[in-house]
Amino acid sequence: xxxxxxxxxxxxxxxxxxxxxxxxxxxxxxxxxxxxxxxxxxxxxxxxxxxxxxxxxxxxxxxxxxxxxxxxxxxxxxxxxxxxxxxxxxxxxxxxxxxxxxxxxxxxxxxxxxxxxxxxxxxxxxxxxxxxxxxxxxxxxxxxxxxxxxxxxxxxxxxxxxxxxxxxxxxxxxxxxxxxxxxxxxxxxxxxxxxxxxxxxxxxxxxxxxxxxxxxxxxxxxxxxxxxxxxxxxxxxxxxxxxxxxxxxxxxxxxxxxxxxxxxxxxxxxxxxxxxxxxxxxxxxxxxxxxxxxxxxxxxxxxxxxxxxxxxxxxxxxxxxxxxxxxxxxxxxxxxxxxxxxxxxxxxxxxxxxxxxxxxxxxxxxxxxxxxxxxxxxxxxxxxxxxxxxxxxxxxxxxxxxxxxxxxxxxxxxxxxxxxxxxxxxxxxxxxxxxxxxxxxxxxxxxxxxxxxxxxxxxxxxxxxxxxxxxxxxxxxxxxxxxxxxxxxxxxxxxxx
Numbered sequence: 456x457x458x459x460x461x462x463x464x465x466x467x468x469x470x471x472x473x474x475x476x477x478x479x480x481x482x483x484x485x486x487x488x489x490x491x492x493x494x495x496x497x498x499x500x501x502x503x504x505x506x507x508x509x510x511x512x513x514x515x516x517x518x519x520x521x522x523x524x525x526x527x528x529x530x531x532x533x534x535x536x537x538x539x540x541x542x543x544x545x546x547x548x549x550x551x552x553x554x555x556x557x558x559x560x561x562x563x564x565x566x567x568x569x570x571x572x573x574x575x576x577x578x579x580x581x582x583x584x585x586x587x588x589x590x591x592x593x594x595x596x597x598x599x600x601x602x603x604x605x606x607x608x609x610x611x612x613x614x615x616x617x618x619x620x621x622x623x624x625x626x627x628x629x630x631x632x633x634x635x636x637x638x639x640x641x642x643x644x645x646x647x648x649x650x651x652x653x654x655x656x657x658x659x660x661x662x663x664x665x666x667x668x669x670x671x672x673x674x675x676x677x678x679x680x681x682x683x684x685x686x687x688x689x690x691x692x693x694x695x696x697x698x699x700x701x702x703x704x705x706x707x708x709x710x711x712x713x714x715x716x717x718x719x720x721x722x723x724x725x726x727x728x729x730x731x732x733x734x735x736x737x738x739x740x741x742x743x744x745x746x747x748x749x750x751x752x753x754x755x756x757x758x759x760x761x762x763x764x765x766x767x768x769x770x771x772x773x774x775x776x777x778x779x780x781x782x783x784x785x786x787x788x789x790x791x792x793x794x795x796x797x798x799x800x801x802x803x804x805x806x807x808x809x810x811x812x813x814x815x816x817x818x819x820x821x822x823x824x825x826x827x828x829x830x831x832x833x834x835x836x837x838x839x840x841x842x843x844x845x846x847x848x849x850x851x852x853x854x855x856x857x858x859x860x861x862x863x864x865x866x867x868x869x870x871x872x873x874x875x876x877x878x879x880x881x882x883x884x885x886x887x888x889x890x891x892x893x894x895x896x897x898x899x900x901x902x903x904x905x906x907x908x909x910x911x912x913x914x915x916x917x918x919x920x921x922x923x924x925x926x927x928x929x930x931x932x933x934x935x936x937x938x939x940x941x942x943x944x945x946x947x948x949x950x951x952x
Contacts, residue, residue: 468567469558473596478515478603482564489607492519496527498909499729500874500951503530504755506724507645507707509671509700510604511748512542512597517734518650518748524730525750526604531893531914535613535644537571538605539635541703542597542648544621551584552631553591555617561599565606571614574638578616584630591619597648597700613644620702628702632709639710641755647707649700651749652686654693657735657742663689664731664747665826667697671751672726674719676708693744711753725754728872731827749827775812775877780952782807786843787821787850787873794851795865807843814841818878818947821849823863825870831857836878836898836907846875875952881945887920890946897924899932901942906931910949 474480479488492515508525511518544553556575560567579585592598598617605612620631639645651667652660663686670682686697698704713720729750735742775783785803792799807813819842820834831853835845850873854863863871881898884890890897892913899906908927918926928939 466559467557469555469561469570469592471562471564471599472594473599474564477513477596477600480564485564485603486607488515488519489523489603492523493527493604493608495520496524497912497914499524499527500876501531501914502528502727502752502754503533504641505529505644505752506639506711506755507647507753509647509649509704509707509749509751509753510601511650511750512600512648512700513650513734513746513748515600517737517746518732521730521732521748521750522601522604525752526608528727528729528750528752529608529644533641536642537574537613537616537638538644538646539574539616539618539638540598540601540646540648541618541620541700541706542595543700543703544591544619545595545597545699547588547591547619547621549588549591549619549621550624551586551620551622551627553588553619553621554578554585555592556587557589558592558617561602561615561617563599563602563606565603568602568606568612569614571616574614574616578618578634581634582630584622584627585618585634588619591621592617595619601646601648620706622702628706629709632706632712635706636710636714645707645710645753647700647703649698649704649749651698651747652733653695653699653746654744655691656693657733657745659691659694660733660735660745660747661826663691663694663697664733664749668728668731668749668751668827671704671708671749672728674708674711674721674724674726676705676712676719679708680705707753723756725756727752727754728824728827775950775952779810779812780875782810782813783843783846783875783877784873784952786846787875790847790850791854791863791868791871794855795863795868804843804847810843813843816840817842817845818881819845819849820876820878821846821853822874822876823850823853824872824874825867830867830871831860831863833857834876836881836905842877877950879948879950881947884944884946887924887944890920890924890944892918892920892923894948895946896949897927898945898947899924899928899934899939899942900945901932901934901938904932904934906933 479485510522510525554575558570560569652663670679683697711724731749733745733747735745782803789801818836822832823830833849833852896910924939925936928934929936
């Protein structure tokens, strides 16, 4: 009997059935396409402990921007042991879950991705709710379209466990979640493949998808199910579903429960919304029937470090405690509220003066998001203003002075999420030997010209130090490729929360 390890054994490769349909089939064009989508989020926040992401699976021209936001939230250097992909069935009713335990690898135009057959077979052995049904995988696109993103993001992709879930039996979904829960650890990444509202009008989709997102962010599986059912009862024209990946998403939320309490374990996990679009944002002439796309990340709180109020140190021993981060978030909100209502109280602004770290002079960016979409972002580089004051100023500027958006209104404030990026105090360097790729951002200044690359830019490109500085000098500061050589050079780090 031939085995997988037998050199003459024929490997079972699941072919790239969706190339030239959902994504480009030419490998060179596909590389450029995926790289350009990921580059759109080069400055997005990545998180150290991502347990799962929820990613759309439509054609790249429609959902690729949103999908890239989810992938760029992943930690840049964490060596996952495996990736478990959960997706819905678009063609076969399974009344359970089908695990592809027979394929050795999945092919894409960019190469092959190995299958973790050992884990796949452990699942089928663990519970009869799992089995291998070839028709569930043969022409299904929801898992295949995720692989080129992983290949370009990770290079060498950890072995995958492809699972298609298709059952509305809540007890079976609980069984699936129970079998998968032991893999919910730092060694395993879960990817849940799902689009959201299907075929309502553009405006109806935005309303429906916003309700679904709020329910999903709560982590409450019963609230999510009730919201999906409520959406269907609204009588919205052409709405066929609020989430085609409803069953994989429910499975994920069941995995995130405290089993003893039977509810979302908010002490250990956070569901973070990253981005929303629908197909009407891409094809403006077809807004009568659209499909919605969300990106989410499930963050593991317990792995963020020991039970201490101090965060990881950066250059110059600069740190922010959890309390200081809370105060800065509150300062940003108070700044916006006081601009809208002069009688609004500002307790955090006064309390911040008691924290020496918040009086240090450094730069910061404040980003505002509404229902997962950017609503304003303004920042300040430099070390001429105390941190608490720069956050106050940048929050107000993001709300009312970003030329890309109308001024924020009082009615919108309750829907706004605030994100702050604190730039640690810049340090002048005399040699690029002092500059560390991936850790430091670079700020180049010569006369009235200046430019910067944030630290995370280095994670998205394959540049040497000299190339990093050359691009920043030429593309950002307008000093030419070698302009950095006689300019002032500064390094800094970023703390994002």
